[in-house]
Amino acid sequence: MLATALAGSLPLDESRAKDEDGLVAHDPAAELAAKRASLEEQLEVLRRPPEPGSIGFGKRVGEGTSQAVDRITAVSAEEKLQAMLTDVKRAQEKLAEGTYGRCDACGVEIAPERLEARPWATRCVDHA
Numbered sequence: 001m002l003a004t005a006l007a008g009s010l011p012l013d014e015s016r017a018k019d020e021d022g023l024v025a026h027d028p029a030a031e032l033a034a035k036r037a038s039l040e041e042q043l044e045v046l047r048r049p050p051e052p053g054s055i056g057f058g059k060r061v062g063e064g065t066s067q068a069v070d071r072i073t074a075v076s077a078e079e080k081l082q083a084m085l086t087d088v089k090r091a092q093e094k095l096a097e098g099t100y101g102r103c104d105a106c107g108v109e110i111a112p113e114r115l116e117a118r119p120w121a122t123r124c125v126d127h128a
């Protein structure tokens with residue numbers, strides 16, 4: 001159920017953001033704030049304990065395995081979201097510092113296409 005909710009919300013958020021921005025207006029501060037809010041919300045959902053009654057319901061063969069797989073998927077999703085959230089926070093710091101758009105490792109300007117696709121990119125392609 002969690003995985004379904006997550007899979008449903010992710011592409012929806014992305015397409016909605018694109019519709020509103022039209023890919024023309026590029027406002028990193030707003031995009032980062034929106035991305036951060038979205039990530040924090042998804043992380044909270046992932047970390048929420050399972051609803052009472054959902055565990056052990058409908059016992060059938062192989063359920064233990066599928067529950068374990070679900071757990072692994074959730075953990076890996078959480079790690080990805082957390083890593084992205086760290087990048088978003090760092091990018092917000094860089095905006096405040098005035099180093100936004102420059103690689104944290106070598107200081108070179110990050111390609112605009114890269115920033116367009118990932119406004120939270122804090123490193124150039126070579127140092128990603």
Ligand SMILES: [Zn+2]
Nearest residue numbers: 103106124127
């Ligand atoms: Zn670099």
